[in-house]
Amino acid sequence: MRNFEYQKADSVNAAVTAHAGQASSFVAGGTTLLDLVKIDIMQPERVVDVNGLPLYDVEALDDGRLKIGAMVSNTDLAYHPTVVEKYAVLSEALLSGASTSLRNKATTGGNVMQRVRCPYFRDGVSACNKREPGSGCAAIGGHNRSVHAVLGTSEQCIATHPSDMCVAMAAIGAKVLVTGPNGEREIDFLDFHLLPGDSPEKEHALDVDELITHVVLDAPIEGSRSTYLKLRDRASYQFALASSGVIVATEGNTIRDARIALGGVGTKPWRAREAEQALIGEPATEQSFKKAAEIAFKGATPYEHNAFKIPLGQQAIVRSLTHATAARA
Amino acid sequence: MTDKIQAKIIGASKPRIDGPQKLRGEAMYAADHHLPNMAYAYGVFSTVASGTIDHIDLSKAKQMPGVIDIFHHDHFPDLYRTPSSFAQENKVDETRLPFEDGKVYYPGQFVALVVADTFANARAAAYAVKVDYSADAEPIATLSQALERGGEPKTAKSSGHSRGNPDSAYESSTNRIDVTYVTPMETHNPMEMHASTASWENGDLVLYEASQGVIFARNVMAKVFGLAPERVEVRSPFIGSGFGSKLWIWPHAIAAAAASREVGRPVQLVVPRQQMFTTTGHRPPTQQQIRIGADDNGKLTALTHDSINTTSMVDTYVESTGSCTKSLYDCENLRVSHATIGANHGTPTSMRAPGAAPGLFALESAMDEMAEKLNMDPLEFRKANYTERDQSMDLPFSSIHLMEAFDKGAEKFGWAKRDHAVGSMRDGDEIIGWGMAACNWEALKMNCDARVSLRADGTAYASCATQDIGTGTYTIVAQAVSSITGIPLDKIEVELGDSSYPSGPVSGGSWATATTLPAIAEATRSAIEALKSYAIGDGGAFAGAKADDLSFDDGKLSDGDGKSVAYTDVLGQLKLANADGEAHTPGAPQGEYSFRSFGAHFVEVRWDPGISRLRVSRVVSAIDVGQIINEKTSANQVEGAIAMGIGMALFEATEYDERSGLPVNNNYAEYLVPVHADQPDSVDVILLDHPDYAFNEFGARGIGEIGVTGMAAAVANAVHHATGKRIRELPIRLEQLMSA
Amino acid sequence: MSETSTAAGGISACSITLQLNGQRREVEVYPWTTLLDLLREQLHLTGTKKGCDHGQCGACNVHVNGTVINSCLSLAVMHDGDEITTVEGLSENGELHPIQQAFLDEDAYQCGYCTAGQMMTATYVLNSSHIGDSDDAVREAMSGNICRCGAYKNILAAVQSTRGKV
CATH class of the missing domain: 3.30.365.10 (Aldehyde oxidase/xanthine dehydrogenase, molybdopterin binding domain)
Structure with missing residues (x-):
């Protein structure tokens, strides 16, 4: 691992001040940063430790929203009583990600900042516009089965965003609170992660030196139920091939409101708004779910090895909607 | 008494x-030794699949903190090759020495070695070494590419076998199948990364090596450094398993020992996980054509098994997939053949049940296909072709209880309740499939x-x-x-x-x-x-x-x-x-018997077509390996082999980019091996425990490999029973099973 | 934590204090030293294993303040003042810890290389009020600990037989 300076910050402002430009990285859990620094893909000259910041609370706001400190671990968030009770999709998504020990380290802010698993990004030498803008995208025409997208891709990059947590947050709706040299601002969660477009090296809406301090979840949809379904090869400890986080509210058998977000298939945590719209007012039947699933993948672009993700993602949607609307004993 | x-x-x-030593963390593995004044080595590995090194730029790396020396093909001591003889106990699979010249034959080949005061400093400096290559434009990255443009395959004469008139008997058979199976490159991935801790004193080498064979390792190092064997000691009291990858010395151990002698300090070198996919062996990919002829009573009339695997550009490794085929079933007209073809990979090596694991995937899948064609129960079809004589050696088996394995396994599993119609057994959202296969391994x-x-x-x-x-x-x-x-x-x-x-x-x-x-x-x-x-x-x-x-x-x-x-x-x-x-x-007695072990796997899979989820839910394995010495550790061996067999069936494949020839999933997150959650709901191992005293006084034939053999076929056969899809290429992935 | 005069590439080592297996330890570490490398290389506590160095196998799992983490993905400097328990700290007074005894009794290992990590996760899983006690729940919670020897059946048996004893 390359040599870097280390500074531990004791306040958000001190962290932002210590973070000095592109050559700096914040470290929270470290599960992404150290992985990539060891293989020389991330090359920080200075690492600012944010573990000492007072961002460990999960706070119910008066308006019904839930404010989550950036340092709350994936484990703590997954088992937080409010999350378990009101945001099942988030709890389940968190628990489907990584492993027990990684979830204990990984933080809310860090998970939002996860980097892609594309092997061509990680190998340090293949063409990768994310790592070396302008070099090309070796994943196109290469091995692109597991961690490559069919939605939101561009000719410059097709890597999936690997997070499960973010899929749930995309479904719920959230704001990302950030602090930078110019003070605080909030970014809509759906605007936080950027499509690769022509500049896949720009992955998120943070400015240099900005730090995520909180994620504020929208209030739960009244009377809704939610769930997360992750499909993969082995039964655990694998990034999603396709996943679906859904929130559904029904009146009788009619769908009053619906949210669908997808993982493993998009270049960012993918909100399927058109599919949601197609569900509202429809009966909660397999036929409606299938129709919505089809709409969700309208315009999807399959690559050499990942065309199966389109039907697989559709299956994830249908099954998760079925679970979320099933009669309960 | x-x-x-x-x-x-x-x-x-x-x-x-x-x-207790293992449980207290007191068992010392190769990289657990921290010798006084020890330095750490980290490799620089080729990032092209084939070519030559034009230039190595050390200017930045040499300035890095803690760097002691950096070795490469222009700065490395002259060493000797080992004759690589099994009989002389100095075999290796990769005969080329590290840093022998500026040629690159595979990605992940050692091209330089940084020695520094700490592991972190060595690694940081290794990433700062810049190597310029002249890369060949079209490296051979896969078996298909090798078959397309890799020249003439080389026939492996010694491992072939033929009896009767296999081709004409096949042509005149009433019922015939001609099918080709493909198995991928697999990587052993023992939990312990390969490691060498080398030190020299008065010209004598002491090497802590993660080794499955310290005598061979000692002899190889003696040959390489031109020393009498007495001047080399190799220690491997604990090893984080190997599955074959640690049978023979690989370049890293030679590099570590040479570096230690050059810098005059003990040196520890751990092969990073990424390079355990490239420079410490692998099970090569195979393509196997099987033809079976049978009469209407289900009796085999002809069997041919012709196989090819990739090897490296510098060494020949034969994956002898037909090693079981030649004697498992009664068949007068039979041929097995093996051939190799070069690819830009490191040299392959034995991986748990070499030959037999991919070979029985093919044979036991084909047996299932023929049973289906004959409309016979797959178990009955196998029983109909049972033999107590090794026809390839023209000798009786010393001890065979395959029929008992079939019967006990079937009974425990409940095979008799199998509804033979495809997709006929259901449980909620899941379709249940039952499959079986025989296991087989030579006793040595x-x-x-x-x-x-x-x-x-x-x-x-x-x-x-x-x-x-x-x-x-x-x-x-x-x-x-x-x-x-x-x-x-x-x-x-x-x-x-x-x-x-x-x-x-x-x-x-x-x-x-x-x-x-x-x-x-x-x-x-x-x-x-x-x-x-x-x-x-x-x-x-x-x-x-x-x-x-x-x-x-x-x-x-x-x-x-x-x-x-x-x-x-x-x-x-x-x-x-x-x-x-x-x-x-001495070794096994010759001439009177063929010594082999037998067994049968019965597997239940569950396929949820609504979400394309496949899992192995139940396994019963009945194993005939002679006397069991320790029931606990024996059952554990078979259970572990079942897990590895599930990995082979459903997950494992080491993949290379067809354009660059570089590995794409050489890490433990994307090369999938089974995890706890993949463990079937129940695994029952039946150890038949019939001593084979013709083999040795304990009557034991050994139990490490046999559980892997046949497992992938049993899973594939169960998958066919559930889905109707006959998957002839491993691993079985969900996209192969999704409806078109 | 305080800076010391040792320098590598112009960057100083830091002095940190750990409560390691019940003992107070003051150590000097560079910023980039992982907790795993500190344990193994500097403190020679080699019971904790390096299986991948990238958080993909669980062999390096240790307890930090009662929580199991992958020590390969944590900087040692981030643990100033933390309570760390490794496999060497499991047993007390020379007696095997109940999880160690269960692993012995159930033969819950083969090569032994993943074993420390398995046991550290297992003890955490057994003490967690959130993780269920069914076989499926334990298998899922333990899935970050790969055992290439495939001793999963026996590891599960060992974990379940230790329930209530830790």
Whole structure:
């Protein structure tokens, strides 16, 4: 691992001040940063430790929203009583990600900042516009089965965003609170992660030196139920091939409101708004779910090895909607 | 009397005697040694698949903190190659020395080696070494590419076999199938990364190496450095398993030892996980064509199995997939053949059940296909072709209980309740599939030396250079000593895994048990003879008696006239520390029998078509490997092999980019091996436990490989039963099963 | 934590204090030293294993303040003042810890290389009030600990037989 300076910050402002430009990285859990620094893909000259910041609370706001400190671990968030009770999709998504020990380290802010698993990004030498803008995208025409997208891709990059947590947050709706040299601002969660477009090296809406301090979840949809379904090869400890986080509210058998977000298939945590719209007012039947699933993948672009993700993602949607609307004993 | 003791301790379910060391974190693996003044080495690995090194720029790396030296092809001592002979016990699979020249034959080949004061500094500097290559534009990255443009395959003559008239018999068979199976490159991925901790003193090398064969390793290092073998010691008392990848010395160990001698300090080199996919061997990809002819009664009339695998550009490794095919079933007209073709990969090597694992995937899938064609129960079809004679050797099997394995496995599994119609068995959202396959592995036995001491303090000591790679060798050696002496296991000290001990076998091929235990037993008896000779001598407990009149049971010498003296007293009386015995035992007896192990897997899979989820939910395996020495560790071997077989069936494939030839999933997150959650709901292992005394006095044939064989086929056959899809290419992935 | 005069590439080592297996330890570490490398290389506590160095196998799992983490993905400097327990700290007074005894009894290992990590996760899983006690729940919670020898059946048995004893 390359040599870097280390500074531990004791306040958000001190962290932002210590973070000095592109050559700096914040470290929270470290599960992404150290992985990539060891293989020389991330090359920080200075690492600012944010573990000492007072961002460990999960706070119910008066308006019904839930404010989550950036340092709350994936484990703590997954088992937080409010999350378990009101945001099942988030709890389940968190628990489907990584492993027990990684979830204990990984933080809310860090998970939002996860980097892609594309092997061509990680190998340090293949063409990768994310790592070396302008070099090309070796994943196109290469091995692109597991961690490559069919939605939101561009000719410059097709890597999936690997997070499960973010899929749930995309479904719920959230704001990302950030602090930078110019003070605080909030970014809509759906605007936080950027499509690769022509500049896949720009992955998120943070400015240099900005730090995520909180994620504020929208209030739960009244009377809704939610769930997360992750499909993969082995039964655990694998990034999603396709996943679906859904929130559904029904009146009788009619769908009053619906949210669908997808993982493993998009270049960012993918909100399927058109599919949601197609569900509202429809009966909660397999036929409606299938129709919505089809709409969700309208315009999807399959690559050499990942065309199966389109039907697989559709299956994830249908099954998760079925679970979320099933009669309960 | 000995029989009674043996009956108690041989076959018993005993906890491992080395268990507490492992559980307390006290067992020392190769990279756990931190020698005074030790430096750390980290490799620079080629980032092209084929080509030559134009230039190595060390300017930045040399300025990095802690860097001691950086080796590469223009800065590395001249060494010798090993003759690489199995008979001479100096075999390797990759014969080319590290840094021999500026050529690159595969991605991940060592092109430089940084030595620094800490691991982190060595790694950081290694990433700062910049290497310019002239890369070949079209490297050969896969078996298909090799077949397209890799030139003529090379036929492996020695492993082929033919009898009768296989081709004409096939052509005239009433029922025929002609099918081709493809298996991917697999990587062993033992939990412990390959590691070498090397140090030199007065020109002698001591190497802590993660090795499945310290004698071979010692001999190789002696050859490479031009030393007498006595000047090299290789130690591997604990190894984080190997599955074949640690059988032979790989370039990293030579690089570490050479670097240590050059810098004049101990050097530790751990092969990073990424390069465990490239430079420490792999199971090569295979393409296997199987043709089966059968009559309407389900009797085989012809069988051919022609296979090709990739090897490296510099060495030839044959994956002998037909090794079981030639004798598992009764068939007069049969051929197996193997060929290799070069690819830009490191040299392949044996991976658990080499040949048999991919070979039985093909054969036992094809048997299922033929059974289907004949409308026969797949189990009945196999039984119809049962043989007790190895037709390839024209010898009877020493001991075969395959029919019992079929019957007991089927009964435990409930095979009789199988509805043969595809997709007919359902449970909620899931379709259930049941499949089965036979297992098979050759039983081998090598030369072995051993030493046993009966010590005056009431303990015994046994040593042999062979290794315990996690199979339980420490424990069964102690059981062997105990079975003859009656000394309890907790009073028996066993030392293994050091080339300075009496020569013992490589831990591989399932031959360690059958090889080592007879030598241990012989050495134990020899120690008892020494004890008797002391006892009958002047001042001895039985002074003047005849040795032949004395017997040794339960730790006591007796004369048959009612006098009985504990061996500790026999020694104590003479002020002797111990009575020693040494032994040399030969390989397997030749010419009378074919020695093989057998078994059957019965597998249940569950396929949820609504979410394309496949899992193995239940496994019953009945295994015929002769006498079981330790029930606990034996069952564990088969259970572990079942897990690895599930990995082979559903997950594992080492993949290379067809354009660049670079590996794409060479890490433990994207090369999928089974995790806890993939463990079937139930796994039942039935150990048949019929001693094979024609093979050795313990009647044991070894149990490491056999559980892997046939497992992938049993899963694939179950998948076919559930889905109707016949998957002939591993791994079986969900996209192959999704409806078109 | 305080800076010391040792320098590598112009960057100083830091002095940190750990409560390691019940003992207070003051050590000097560079910023980039992982907790795993500190344990193994500097403190020679080699019971904790390096299986991948990238958080993909669980062999390096240790407890930090009672929580199991992958020590390969944590900087040592981030643990100033933390309570760390490794496999060497499991047993007390020379007796095997109940999880160690269960692993011995159930033969819940083969090569032993993943074993420390398995046991550290297992003890955490057994003490967690959130993780269920069914076989499926334990399998899922333990899935970050790969055992290539495939001793999963026996590991599960060992974990379940230790329930209530830790």
